[in-house]
Amino acid sequence: MRYLLRKFGFYLVALWAALTVNFFVPRLMPGDPVLILLAKLGQRGPVTPEMRASVEALLGAESGEPLWHQYLDYLGNLAHGDLGVSVTFFPAPVSSIIGQTLPWTIGLIGLATIISFLAGVGLGTVAGWKRGSWLDNLIPVTTMFQSVPYFWLALILLFAFGSVWPLFPLNGGYDVYNVTPGWNGPFIGSVLYYGALPAITIVLSSVGGWMLGMRNMMVSTLSEDYMVTAEAKGLRPGRMMRRYAARNAILPSVSGFAISLGFVVSGSIVTEAVFSYPGIGSALLQAVSGNDYALMQGIFLVITLSVLAANLLVDLLYSIIDPRTRSRA
Structure with missing residues (x-):
C-alpha cells in the first residue's frame, strides 16, 4: 500500500507540474489571440479597450487580470471540465x-501501434527461436525502415501509392462527397480505405524495433538454465517457445508497448500533417499557427494525461510481475 501511495503521489505532482507548464508556455509565444479572433470576425479599424475586454472575457480571461489569477482560474476551470473556447474553430x-x-487519432495511431507490436513480437519470437533463418536475416531490412525519417518514408509511400500507382487516396479521413458519416458500412469502409496508407507507414516504421528487441530477448532467454531443463525433459519445441521462452522474453516489450500507447496522441502530428488526416495532430498544428491558447492547452492536457497514465500502468504492472520492485521502493 505504501508503494502505491508513493506512486500516486509522485504522479499527482507530475500532473500539477505538467499543467503549470501547459499554462505558461503558450503565453510566452508571440502573437495576440484577441487580434486573431477579431480578424476572423472581420473586424476592421482600431480595437477599443471595451472590445478587447469583451473578447478576452469570451476566451476565458478578464482584461487586466494578473497572471497568477488567470492561473487559478485555469485550474478551477479544468476541475469543472471547462477547457475554454477555441479561437481557430470559433465559437x-x-x-x-x-x-x-481524438477518435480519429486513437483509431489510426492506436490501431497501427497495436498491429506493429503484435507483428513485431510474433516475428521476433520466431526469428530468435530460429536463429540464422531467412526471417532472422530479414531484421536489418525492417530496422532500415525505422532509421529512415518518418516524414520521408510517408512522403515516398504517398508519392508511390497515391500518385504514381493511385491505390490509395492522397489525403483526408474519408470520402466526404459520396458517404455520410455514421455507423454504416460505406462510411466505415471509406475510413478504413483512407487510413490504410498512413497505418502501413506507421507499421513499417515501427515493426522493426519490436522485432529486433524481441529477437534479442529470445536469444538471451534461450541460454537460461530453465530452457536447458525444459529441453532435457523432452518438451515439445512449440511449447518451449511459447510457454517458456516467449513468455519471459516479452516482459520488456510489454512495458515499452504500454509507454508507446501513451504517446499515441503526441505521435500523430507528423502522420496527420503528411496525410492531411483529420485527427488531433492536425488540430494542434492549426492551434499553434493561430496562437489558440485554449486549444493548445486542451490538447497538451490530453497528451499529458495519456503519457502519465501509461507510465503509471507500467509501474503498477511491474509491481505485479516483479514483487521485488515494491520491496526496493
Missing part, C-alpha cells in the same frame, strides 16, 4: 474539438 468549445478529432 466551438475546446472540448468539442478534442471530442471530434
Whole structure:
C-alpha cells in the first residue's frame, strides 16, 4: 500500500507540474489571440479597450487580470471540465474539438501501434527461436525502415501509392462527397480505405524495433538454465517457445508497448500533417499557427494525461510481475 501511495503521489505532482507548464508556455509565444479572433470576425479599424475586454472575457480571461489569477482560474476551470473556447474553430468549445478529432487519432495511431507490436513480437519470437533463418536475416531490412525519417518514408509511400500507382487516396479521413458519416458500412469502409496508407507507414516504421528487441530477448532467454531443463525433459519445441521462452522474453516489450500507447496522441502530428488526416495532430498544428491558447492547452492536457497514465500502468504492472520492485521502493 505504501508503494502505491508513493506512486500516486509522485504522479499527482507530475500532473500539477505538467499543467503549470501547459499554462505558461503558450503565453510566452508571440502573437495576440484577441487580434486573431477579431480578424476572423472581420473586424476592421482600431480595437477599443471595451472590445478587447469583451473578447478576452469570451476566451476565458478578464482584461487586466494578473497572471497568477488567470492561473487559478485555469485550474478551477479544468476541475469543472471547462477547457475554454477555441479561437481557430470559433465559437466551438475546446472540448468539442478534442471530442471530434481524438477518435480519429486513437483509431489510426492506436490501431497501427497495436498491429506493429503484435507483428513485431510474433516475428521476433520466431526469428530468435530460429536463429540464422531467412526471417532472422530479414531484421536489418525492417530496422532500415525505422532509421529512415518518418516524414520521408510517408512522403515516398504517398508519392508511390497515391500518385504514381493511385491505390490509395492522397489525403483526408474519408470520402466526404459520396458517404455520410455514421455507423454504416460505406462510411466505415471509406475510413478504413483512407487510413490504410498512413497505418502501413506507421507499421513499417515501427515493426522493426519490436522485432529486433524481441529477437534479442529470445536469444538471451534461450541460454537460461530453465530452457536447458525444459529441453532435457523432452518438451515439445512449440511449447518451449511459447510457454517458456516467449513468455519471459516479452516482459520488456510489454512495458515499452504500454509507454508507446501513451504517446499515441503526441505521435500523430507528423502522420496527420503528411496525410492531411483529420485527427488531433492536425488540430494542434492549426492551434499553434493561430496562437489558440485554449486549444493548445486542451490538447497538451490530453497528451499529458495519456503519457502519465501509461507510465503509471507500467509501474503498477511491474509491481505485479516483479514483487521485488515494491520491496526496493
